[in-house]
Amino acid sequence: MSVLNRYWESTNESIPNESRTILNEYLLSLKLENKAVATITKYRRFLERFLKECKIPIEELSSEDVRKWLDKFSVDKKPKTVDLVLATLSSFFSFCLKEEYMETTVMKKRWKPKIPKALPKYLDEHEYAHVKRIAEQLSVRNRALLLFLFATGCRVSEASNLNIEDVNINKRTAEVTGKGGKIRHVHFSEECALVLKEYLQTRNNEPTEPFFMNKFGQRLLKGGIQQVLKKVGIKANLRQSFHPHVCRHTFATNMLARGADLQFIADEMGHFDLNTTRIYARIPTEDMKLKYQNIMG
Template identity: 70%
Template sequence: MNKYWISNNQSISQNRRTLLNEYLLSLKLENKAEATITKYRSILEQFFSECTIPLDELTSSDVLTWLNMFSEDKKPRTIDLVLSTLSSFFSFCLAEEYMDTRVTKQRWRPKIPESLPKYLNEQEYARVKRAAERLSVRNRALILFLFSSGCRVSELSNLNIQDVDLKKRTAEVKGKGGKIRHVHFSEECAIVLQDYLGTRDIDPTAPLLMNKFGNRLLGGGIRNVTNKLGVEAGLKQSLHPHSLRHTFATNMLARGADIQFISEEMGHSDLNTTRIYARIPTEDMILQYQNIMG
């Protein structure tokens, strides 16, 4: 079993590693995603390996010195993630009385340029869909599911056959924090999924998507499929699974779907996360502007 919430980093003292693992376990008990805990563990392992000052002697100045060294040639979002990780860990230490004072400051947060989600425009979408027709039946089902459901890559990877209803074209997925929701997918996707499952022995508890070794297709495998497809379609940028998720949202919005419905389909806990898509100019909006303004 992959115990991603346990650090075995031998460059960290036993006492610190015990505290780190206590913190990581608290994240797991809060149902934080495996990817989140793994990232936090990696960041904290680096911090503890490079900043060896005892915890009860650690000051804000010590943390800032390390952060400044770490931040060289790093992007603002990376720095912000590291600072969020440190703040979360030290807040845990305060709550558990391992520390007496807060050693991170809100004012250290870098200014992050606001960016819109990366999605495929209509021409790129058409090229990718056309290129996907040349894929294997499994990979075509994978692409169509991401495009028409808006699922995260981890949600698709974790699906089992019994989680999918081909007649109703719905799937029960486990999202962030272990939250269960039902998503929908297209009729075309249902047909291709049916064809794919027809090539396998059907065990309801088996993974929906499997690799060539008969094991669950993991996130890395799904990303390989989308990356290669982007190259085949002649895209200038890499095609990541999240691009398909963003394309799903913008397509839904352009076709008049309610923002609340889109939010529920995508598993957003905060409606404001979904509202960012409303700021993306759709093809119709661009055409209307050109007709009016020239």
């Protein structure tokens, strides 16, 4: 494997050797825990910046040293970004304490910024119906892709990584690989199943082939999926940008409006923490009542 692909390894020579060795032990521990590639890469970049700019040996770091760096880093940064960096540093320093590279805790709970609790961005009933009408004008692949995202609430990476052998159209289930390599089974509607079957009939299929393919016969990657949805959003004149996570949020709000309980929704979406799913219960009550009436009558 090339150095470029060793996402769990820092080669940043601006970091003191001893600190970089500890950093790489930490990153390897994340990989062994099956943390997502994107998570490890993000953590590595934040920690590389910290260790490059704060060259004090890890065993000599104090709360004041970390606080000074945070003050500089936080200028013009969004609270969510600062919170992510705090979480990254906390995880790294916890590792250092456990491995006895540090003797005292340097992070303070009071540093955590207040983050506005925004509601998930989802399509309301009229937007949802309009986008589905637009989908009828799309190619069979794009229609299958859109209906699959709406029906399952899958993440864009889960849809991209899907192979033909992972989908059972007769049982209307698919086996997807979620964050941390965790496998789960999702379900989809009869309407979705019919379009998925129609799409497969346009191809010569091998079980190990990607389910969604681009025009070159290769796997449709996350960027390609995002572009498909972006064009649909423009065509539908949506007020918000249309991306795969909007489909995921729309799936959750539709399920909640139909009376599904939060644990069922969490299982379908691959949420390991029920608190992640509870955000959907914060959608205004009247809006949910109206949505339920419009869908169910």
